[in-house]
Amino acid sequence: MGKTAQDVLNAIKNEGIELIDLKFTDLHGKWQHLTVCADLVDEDAFRDGLAFDGSSIRGWKAINKSDMSMVPDPSTAWVDPFYRHKTLSMICSIQDPRTGKPYDRCPRALAQKALNYMASTGLADTAFFGPEPEFFIFDDVRYESANGSSSYSVDSIEAPWNTNRVEEGGNLANKIQLKEGYFPVSPNDTSQDIRSEMLLTMGSLGVPIEKQHHEVATAQHELGMKFAELIQAADNVMTYKYVVRNVAKKYGKTATFMPKPIFADNGSGMHVHQSLWKAGQPLFFAPGTYADLSDTARWYIGGILKHAPSFLAFTNPTTNSYKRLVPGFEAPVNLVYSEGNRSAAVRIPLTGPSPKAKRLEFRSGDALANPYLAFSAMMMAGLDGIKNQLDPGDGLDKDLFEMPAEELAKIDTVPASLNGALEALRADHHYLLEGGVFTQDFIDNWIDIKYEEVQQLRQRPHPHEFTMYYDA
Numbered sequence: 484m485g486k487t488a489q490d491v492l493n494a495i496k497n498e499g500i501e502l503i504d505l506k507f508t509d510l511h512g513k514w515q516h517l518t519v520c521a522d523l524v525d526e527d528a529f530r531d532g533l534a535f536d537g538s539s540i541r542g543w544k545a546i547n548k549s550d551m552s553m554v555p556d557p558s559t560a561w562v563d564p565f566y567r568h569k570t571l572s573m574i575c576s577i578q579d580p581r582t583g584k585p586y587d588r589c590p591r592a593l594a595q596k597a598l599n600y601m602a603s604t605g606l607a608d609t610a611f612f613g614p615e616p617e618f619f620i621f622d623d624v625r626y627e628s629a630n631g632s633s634s635y636s637v638d639s640i641e642a643p644w645n646t647n648r649v650e651e652g653g654n655l656a657n658k659i660q661l662k663e664g665y666f667p668v669s670p671n672d673t674s675q676d677i678r679s680e681m682l683l684t685m686g687s688l689g690v691p692i693e694k695q696h697h698e699v700a701t702a703q704h705e706l707g708m709k710f711a712e713l714i715q716a717a718d719n720v721m722t723y724k725y726v727v728r729n730v731a732k733k734y735g736k737t738a739t740f741m742p743k744p745i746f747a748d749n750g751s752g753m754h755v756h757q758s759l760w761k762a763g764q765p766l767f768f769a770p771g772t773y774a775d776l777s778d779t780a781r782w783y784i785g786g787i788l789k790h791a792p793s794f795l796a797f798t799n800p801t802t803n804s805y806k807r808l809v810p811g812f813e814a815p816v817n818l819v820y821s822e823g824n825r826s827a828a829v830r831i832p833l834t835g836p837s838p839k840a841k842r843l844e845f846r847s848g849d850a851l852a853n854p855y856l857a858f859s860a861m862m863m864a865g866l867d868g869i870k871n872q873l874d875p876g877d878g879l880d881k882d883l884f885e886m887p888a889e890e891l892a893k894i895d896t897v898p899a900s901l902n903g904a905l906e907a908l909r910a911d912h913h914y915l916l917e918g919g920v921f922t923q924d925f926i927d928n929w930i931d932i933k934y935e936e937v938q939q940l941r942q943r944p945h946p947h948e949f950t951m952y953y954d955a
Contacts, residue, residue, distance in 0.1 A: 512853030590855035597859035600918030613710030613756030616850035639702035700749040717854035740850040743806035750807030768838035774822040786868020792907035798848030826883040867914035
């Protein structure tokens with residue numbers, strides 16, 4: 484599909500487009516949408532946007548300031564494969580129709596401010612991000628949270644707890660044993676065709692695709708996509724999640740990006756590869772140093788490690804996120820960096836001699852993050868590290884999962900809960916305010932919204948508490 488507004492308008496006219504679906508990302512990282520007749524989108528719409536009521540979007544405008552407009556980005560246009568009628572989809576940013584300025588609680592607009600700030604520093608002019616979201620596919624999901632009851636149940640045809648289940652046509656076994664889900668072939672891997680359709684559908688919508696495979700946990704999967712500049716990478720994550728959920732539905736299954744839906748098995752993360760460039764040249768490569776890292780890269784890592792406890796409020800934004808961040812399940816909780824060591828929060832992949840491939844990977848985040856906010860927050864932390872030349876210390880090449888407790892005690896760790904991350908954000912957010920990227924209003928509003936989630940869990944008995952305490 485075309486890259487300019489005129490290209491899109493021509494396509495609407497010439498390709499029989501019936502409807503236009505305008506998608507935008509709310510604070511929580513979910514797509515919302517409005518579908519309009521094709522004749523409502525003209526040249527003015529790409530400048531002034533289309534009006535809508537923002538008062539019902541969680542965490543946005545009050546009812547007395549509800550008029551907002553969504554401005555479509557023509558470069559994101561694709562025909563939606565999940566709609567019966569021919570519908571052109573575009574991703575939008577939100578602006579205030581009174582001022583014509585970007586809305587300061589719009590995640591996509593905030594990401595653009597982050598890029599503008601980066602350029603203004605002179606430190607870099609391009610930020611590449613390579614996210615790796617993981618997800619689960621289940622055959623049946625049931626849950627309840629009521630005054631007198633609370634329960635959940637997830638199930639998959641390949642789950643190890645179903646080896647003795649009575650199944651139609653007989654139980655054919657072929658279940659994947661606990662933590663043995665990495666790269667099994669059919670018939671153990673029951674989702675090859677589903678993942679392939681997900682991957683190829685993403686590719687048809689413009690997401691640069693690479694690979695697909697089963698992950699370590701029961702019913703856990705990953706689709707690989709190539710890196711892109713920050714906003715496009717975030718757009719790609721949103722498209723990724725949309726495609727995954729809708730293809731799963733097509734097969735009579737359900738997909739979730741919830742980090743920890745299964746006890747005693749690996750959780751789903753979203754590792755994020757990152758690098759900065761300037762004037763077409765990579766900034767993170769310096770041969771002959773530890774992991775061939777330049778000073779700029781080391782300082783960027785220093786900013787990441789210093790500010791990680793606070794920006795985890797964006798990269799790990801749910802109470803469930805911290806049920807994944809525990810030792811023993813391949814989720815890095817220790818704030819160190821290492822060459823090739825997946826037990827470190829920051830890993831330096833082995834990329835060979837090419838300067839263009841040199842990057843770092845932040846491994847603690849998960850796919851419930853709003854990608855625009857998460858990527859922006861990490862970049863702001865890294866830029867703060869470069870500005871202040873924050874030394875991350877020496878790389879740690881030991882397996883952190885096997886280190887003695889007395890050595891681990893000397894290493895800083897990520898917060899153990901969402902509440903801990905919110906407290907860290909309240910105490911450390913000056914680096915996010917630089918250049919007006921995040922505002923104090925945005926930070927305060929985010930903390931309030933997320934603290935309410937913390938309170939919801941604090942007030943509710945957990946089913947396992949009955950196991951531990953009912954007869955105590």
